[in-house]
Amino acid sequence: MELDAYPTRVILMEEYTVTLPLWDRSPSPDMWFGPFSPGALGLPPELExxxxxxxxxxxxLMGTDFKWPSEQEHLDFVVDGHLLAAALQRAFGSRVLVLYREDDSELSRIPQPTPATPPTGSVHIMARQNGVLKPITMPAHPRxxxxxxxxxxxDAEIEAAGARIDVAALTWQPERMPTRILLRxxxxxxxxxxxxxxxxxxxDRIxxxxxxxxxxxxxxxxQWDARGPEPRVEQLVAGHELAAAVQREIGPQVSVLFPEADAARSRPAPELVAILDRMNPLNR
Structure with a gap:
């Protein structure tokens, strides 16, 4: 396997039928996507x-049931992934950012031609027209x-729909146990x-x-947060190792993310926001 360009962002992500679980997340037209083949990245053989x-x-462990045999085996696997990410970051050095579990899709997005500023309330998407990928404008929330x-x-329809929604389970409260946390x-x-x-x-402070x-x-x-300027690689390696330690203490049910969290996964769906926005005045 020969790469057109060496990646700048690589994510460690488990997957079925894959040999080396490393994938390209470089925001480049030369992105390989992945998975990478053994030997392609020049990693030490023992690390591969x-x-x-x-x-x-x-x-x-997951087998054909797609279920973890036990919570402990799930936790051990995820923690070991954090530690592997630390080892990967040390092996790559400063030329590659190692991601684990998740990446910010905006930072991994391949740049597209910048179209004219869309009208208020509109968004740009890329669509294929006559076999050519072109930017088009459409309403943010189409009819x-x-x-x-x-x-x-x-209002009556909203109240009826809301009767089937557990609002408390979907709404943030101070001191509530999170489901996803980011080390920063x-x-x-x-x-x-x-x-x-x-x-x-x-x-968002925890x-x-x-x-x-x-x-x-x-x-x-x-101590990690207060270190101040230091070699970037050491800060990243220490972050992955800390993520492993945090994951170990809080268990597998909370996703510990480092160094990035995807913005889209970190906010409620627009449909949920819309209906809860409608419900709030009715519940006062």
Whole structure:
């Protein structure tokens, strides 16, 4: 396998029938997508063997039922993934950003020709016309879309639909246990950020005590966040290792993300926002 260009962003992601579970997330027309073939990235053979074994372990544990045999085996696998990401980052050095579990799709997006500014309330998409990929403009919420239908529903219809929705389960509250957290070292706030896709999330800061983290791990997080300028690779490696430690303490049900979280997965669906926006005045 010969690469047209060496990647700048690589994600570690388990998958069935894959040998090396590494995928290209470079925002480049030369993006390979993946998976990469063994030897293509010049990684140490022993590290590639660990990566291959990790993915084989996933296939073995999940089997054909697509279920983890136990919570402990699930946790061990995810934690080992964080540690493999740390080893990968050290092996790549500063030329590649290693992602694990998730990437920000906007940062991985291949640049497209910039069209004229769309009218207010419109969005640009790329569509194929006569075999050619072209930018076209369409309303942000086209007529007939679910969001438009919700906006046009009567109050009685909204109340009837809302009767089947557990609003509390979908709405953020202070001190609520998150489902997704991001480690960040470039913020003046907490090094832990809530990336749960909840309605009305107004403060993304998470205190370690909310997660029940140990005093030792809390001190490590604070030290990592306060390091200031240092070699980028060391900061990234330490971040992956800290993510493993946080994951170990809070269990597999909360996704610990580093160094990125996808913005689209970190916010509620537009349809949910639309109906909850309609329901709120009715419940007052």
């Amino acid at each position: 063997e660990r990566l291959i074994a990790w993915n084989q372990r996933y296939e073995y 007939g879309s679910v969001v438009q239908q919700i906006l046009q529903m009567s 070292s470039d913020s003046a706030e907490s090094p832990l950020a809530d990336r749960s896709p909840l309605f009305a999330l107004s403060d 205190e370690p005590a909310t997660l029940g983290l140990s005093a030792t791990l809390t001190a490590r997080l604070q």
